[in-house]
Amino acid sequence: MKKLINAPEGVVKDALAGIAAAHSDLVTVHYDPDYIVRADAPVKGKVGIISGGGSGHEPMHGGFVGRGMLDAACPGAVFTSPVPDQMLAATKAVDGGAGVLHIVKNYTGDVMNFEMAAELAAAEGLDVAAVVTNDDVAVENSTWTAGRRGVGVTVLLEKMVGAAAEAGANLAECKRIAEKVNAQGRSMGMALTACTVPHAGKPGFELGDDEMEVGIGIHGEPGRRKEKLTTAANITEMLAGPILDDLPFQRGDTVLAFVNGMGGTPQIELYVMYNELAKLLADRGITIGRNLIGSYITSLEMAGCSFTLVKLDDELTKLWDAPVLTPALRWGA
Amino acid sequence: MKKLINAPEGVVKDALAGIAAAHSDLVTVHYDPDYIVRADAPVKGKVGIISGGGSGHEPMHGGFVGRGMLDAACPGAVFTSPVPDQMLAATKAVDGGAGVLHIVKNYTGDVMNFEMAAELAAAEGLDVAAVVTNDDVAVENSTWTAGRRGVGVTVLLEKMVGAAAEAGANLAECKRIAEKVNAQGRSMGMALTACTVPHAGKPGFELGDDEMEVGIGIHGEPGRRKEKLTTAANITEMLAGPILDDLPFQRGDTVLAFVNGMGGTPQIELYVMYNELAKLLADRGITIGRNLIGSYITSLEMAGCSFTLVKLDDELTKLWDAPVLTPALRWGA
Amino acid sequence: MRITVEHVIKFVEGVAARIKEHRDELVQLDSPIGDSDHGVNMDRGFTTVLDKLPTVADKDIGTILKTVGMTLVSTVGGASGPLYGTAFIRAGMALTDRYELTPAEVVVALEAALEGIQARGKAQRGEKTMIDAIGPGVDVLKEAQANGEEFMSAMRRSVAAVEEGMKSTIPMLATKGRASYLGQRSIGHQDPGATSSFYIAQVMLETVEGIHE
Amino acid sequence: MRITVEHVIKFVEGVAARIKEHRDELVQLDSPIGDSDHGVNMDRGFTTVLDKLPTVADKDIGTILKTVGMTLVSTVGGASGPLYGTAFIRAGMALTDRYELTPAEVVVALEAALEGIQARGKAQRGEKTMIDAIGPGVDVLKEAQANGEEFMSAMRRSVAAVEEGMKSTIPMLATKGRASYLGQRSIGHQDPGATSSFYIAQVMLETVEGIHE
Ligand SMILES: Nc1ncnc2c1ncn2[C@@H]1O[C@H](COP(=O)(O)OP(=O)(O)O)[C@@H](O)[C@H]1O
Ligand SMILES: Nc1ncnc2c1ncn2[C@@H]1O[C@H](COP(=O)(O)OP(=O)(O)O)[C@@H](O)[C@H]1O
Ligand SMILES: [Mg+2]
Numbered sequence A, B: 001m002k003k004l005i006n007a008p009e010g011v012v013k014d015a016l017a018g019i020a021a022a023h024s025d026l027v028t029v030h031y032d033p034d035y036i037v038r039a040d041a042p043v044k045g046k047v048g049i050i051s052g053g054g055s056g057h058e059p060m061h062g063g064f065v066g067r068g069m070l071d072a073a074c075p076g077a078v079f080t081s082p083v084p085d086q087m088l089a090a091t092k093a094v095d096g097g098a099g100v101l102h103i104v105k106n107y108t109g110d111v112m113n114f115e116m117a118a119e120l121a122a123a124e125g126l127d128v129a130a131v132v133t134n135d136d137v138a139v140e141n142s143t144w145t146a147g148r149r150g151v152g153v154t155v156l157l158e159k160m161v162g163a164a165a166e167a168g169a170n171l172a173e174c175k176r177i178a179e180k181v182n183a184q185g186r187s188m189g190m191a192l193t194a195c196t197v198p199h200a201g202k203p204g205f206e207l208g209d210d211e212m213e214v215g216i217g218i219h220g221e222p223g224r225r226k227e228k229l230t231t232a233a234n235i236t237e238m239l240a241g242p243i244l245d246d247l248p249f250q251r252g253d254t255v256l257a258f259v260n261g262m263g264g265t266p267q268i269e270l271y272v273m274y275n276e277l278a279k280l281l282a283d284r285g286i287t288i289g290r291n292l293i294g295s296y297i298t299s300l301e302m303a304g305c306s307f308t309l310v311k312l313d314d315e316l317t318k319l320w321d322a323p324v325l326t327p328a329l330r331w332g333a
Numbered sequence C, D: 001m002r003i004t005v006e007h008v009i010k011f012v013e014g015v016a017a018r019i020k021e022h023r024d025e026l027v028q029l030d031s032p033i034g035d036s037d038h039g040v041n042m043d044r045g046f047t048t049v050l051d052k053l054p055t056v057a058d059k060d061i062g063t064i065l066k067t068v069g070m071t072l073v074s075t076v077g078g079a080s081g082p083l084y085g086t087a088f089i090r091a092g093m094a095l096t097d098r099y100e101l102t103p104a105e106v107v108v109a110l111e112a113a114l115e116g117i118q119a120r121g122k123a124q125r126g127e128k129t130m131i132d133a134i135g136p137g138v139d140v141l142k143e144a145q146a147n148g149e150e151f152m153s154a155m156r157r158s159v160a161a162v163e164e165g166m167k168s169t170i171p172m173l174a175t176k177g178r179a180s181y182l183g184q185r186s187i188g189h190q191d192p193g194a195t196s197s198f199y200i201a202q203v204m205l206e207t208v209e210g211i212h213e
């Protein structure tokens, strides 16, 4: 295991301290329970937007705390959903009197811990709503399973809902927008390499030199299937095909195209992939209205990428374009 | 070799097409010779700021083209400095009548190719000046060698000089600022893994599971020495020590601290390193006035990091804070 | 048989030690079909439980178990934190103000624990989770109680059923939890949560055997 | 001996083929002490040269060599592009309007090429660069000319000197080019640029031998 860390048990706290040292103008870091709030929290009269999940997905979610996006993020241990104490403390810290929205990625652990936090918050008289993202088309959707994972859409949704809250939308409205983004978004990912959870000390799976995992999530787990490594163009088909078929996206649609690196992917490769995706979408008569290219929802040092497409309309486009001022996403400010 | 590419010979063109598809609002990509110019080039009356170098260092330099930073970037083949035709064409494309500054990283190839371009440009009556960055303290500086490599300072310098040019500084003034940033900046880097040049097909060097290379550049070459892998705190000392001693930086100084990932380094590790660097600098009585944390000058998928410190004064701080609107760096706009 | 506060504390300490012992094994089990954290999660939780135990050592068994559960909820995270946390809290709620337990009360508490896990996680048997280990164990105890079987013998059979249940997860297709994302590829691996449940059951049996001797 | 336009074109084509043949070897040599691109750089350049050659096949030797040099400058990049490019351009400048060459003119052109490399790269001998291969080769030709030695024999001795010069780079400490960043670790590796220079010299010898037969 080769990592720039001091010790496996200290990684999350050390990184939080780094965030605190780097971005004190934007965010404040609290410890035990661990959570990151925007520096000016709580914002009076504004709906508080909170997310959280295991660490190892940086910059998600801590890097998205700030004006126009999240009010707080709750980082768990690496790949382990945070505990209710964190979400409860964060909920109280950002409650500006207009209620708090929990953005939860659909994993059993995340869902249950956020649920417990919401129960505790409700018991204390706080107004909490939740939205669960589940955009990963690699996972079959069925009422008999845990359902689809929440992946790339979460990033885009946090930006859009954050903009809505910043503009004064109430809790119900924030929830509506969050559900809309989730409903209109789909993702799929692949890995060239596995990643190593610091405590585990060895990679989560083995891959041959000419193999890739297709249909991975963001927790270093194996994907749906192994495939022979192939060209960027073929990989693009493998990821974009199921995404487009699922919603389905249609000729004439305008989308936000998000090409995401898994943590160990160099930018030159992301642009090669974006080029293939742009060609494929053009062939299908789909217009890319906005894009995001970079490593925003990651699996530690895993090499690979994911695509997320969200169908855009005027409302979502405006929310996407609104100013954002966070450590990881910044424009118009 | 595991990469998201179509074929080794197409990587640079495919990535350029991806940049063109993604950022047509900010930049325009020209082919044969290859160069990227800001969408509104040439800007009348403004000094044109150009850089270039081998590909594989993304987002440097193409990601830095845009308002407040570079007017053009010339990407060579992977790790191969571009050819004079590119710099000449870019120089003509961005010449707004106030002259053009070439920002050159100190590598024999880059220096010679830029020199030839400058000779050709001068022969055509263009007013061209050049500044060569050489901030890598891992390389001994001697008149008998090729001198120090240009690394992380280049990114910061391009931002600051870009701001100066945007604000109307003339060519001599831009050159003065560039030389000042270079003179006040020092860098050093290390690698946890090697990287693979697409055409070469195998890693540039071999490293044991418990080894790291210290004193690397940005071309996948081995560093000054191999060391046993150690803690983030120890690595921070190994990198920051020589940097601080070299300028030297002194108690009371304020610096811009840049923690850079080499391409395959996850952000969580960069924040762990930033935390260690912040502690070390605090111990030495040095204040971090500004910071930049992310993978901005890379070696393909190499894992590892580099530190760059630039001594700040009011002039440089103001130039750093000025708005910038490029694919990779964006604030105030 | 008299089960006292001291026995309960010994049991909890024993679980903490057993989990620490098997931490890496639980991580490795969570690697092919999960995210390599189950052992670390459980160990982090029970290590904190050990720190907290002295503060409730003079309290009733209900309070002790609720404290264990709340500590697990607050420190484990992931899927196992709310599930095991809820299990201990529910068991504790079933034993409010008790300083000594009869075997019948133990069975009631275990039933409550199982119900808590099911209420929180909504898994059925056969979905490749800890339920597949705990469920059969509780079945045996209830049935033994109905048949008037001696408690020690019932406990032994119960833990054997837990072990068998744990092993039964190997050929199962996961439809709950993280392993479900793997589809067919989840088959052939033993569920980590079922495995930690077995270790907890093992310590319970050993504790009871200790009292018996 | 009459060296014609056709011979020069055959030489250039031969170099392109030889470089392609050794492309991967030159990449591998550039890997321990460089950035793994020398073979790719040279091959890219000479492949384009092959495309360009027909457009100047009816021109004088000076024009042909200048075109080769300018094409290398425009396509190779890195350190080797300006260096080899300048070498061919300078050789071409020394042979303006010539359609046939005497051995003496060949020596003049090679001297001009070496001077061009030194003017552009500012390296001295002993710094572990292509100069350490080319330099001794040109020395031999100049000295042979002064001594009135027969050209074929001088060429053979010259290329042997280039080969020896190439090998002499192995124990050298690099102080120019990318290998210099490695400090002591540059010792023990053969310089890739010196190696490509040897292959070019080899093809030159073979071309001359072809005329002779
Ligand atoms: N819905 C559920 N009901 C019961 N047990 C579950 C459920 N989901 C997951 N589990 C159990 O949790 C275990 C995984 O725990 P852990 O690895 O700590 O959390 P996570 O899956 O969030 O990483 C699984 O092995 C399984 O036994
Ligand atoms: N200053 C110099 N003078 C002469 N030759 C040089 C000089 N610098 C480098 N070289 C030659 O260039 C070769 C490297 O070429 P290449 O790998 O194509 O370019 P780069 O070093 O830019 O990657 C070296 O092996 C060396 O022979
Ligand atoms: Mg987990």
Ligand SMILES: [Mg+2]
Pocket (backbone or CB within 6 Å): B054, B079, B080, B081, B109, D035, D037, D078, D079
């Ligand atoms: Mg090179």
Ligand SMILES: [Mg+2]
Pocket (backbone or CB within 6 Å): C030, C034, C035, C036, C037, C038, C078, C178
């Ligand atoms: Mg797990």
Ligand SMILES: [Mg+2]
Pocket (backbone or CB within 6 Å): D030, D034, D035, D036, D037, D038, D078, D178
């Ligand atoms: Mg090279």
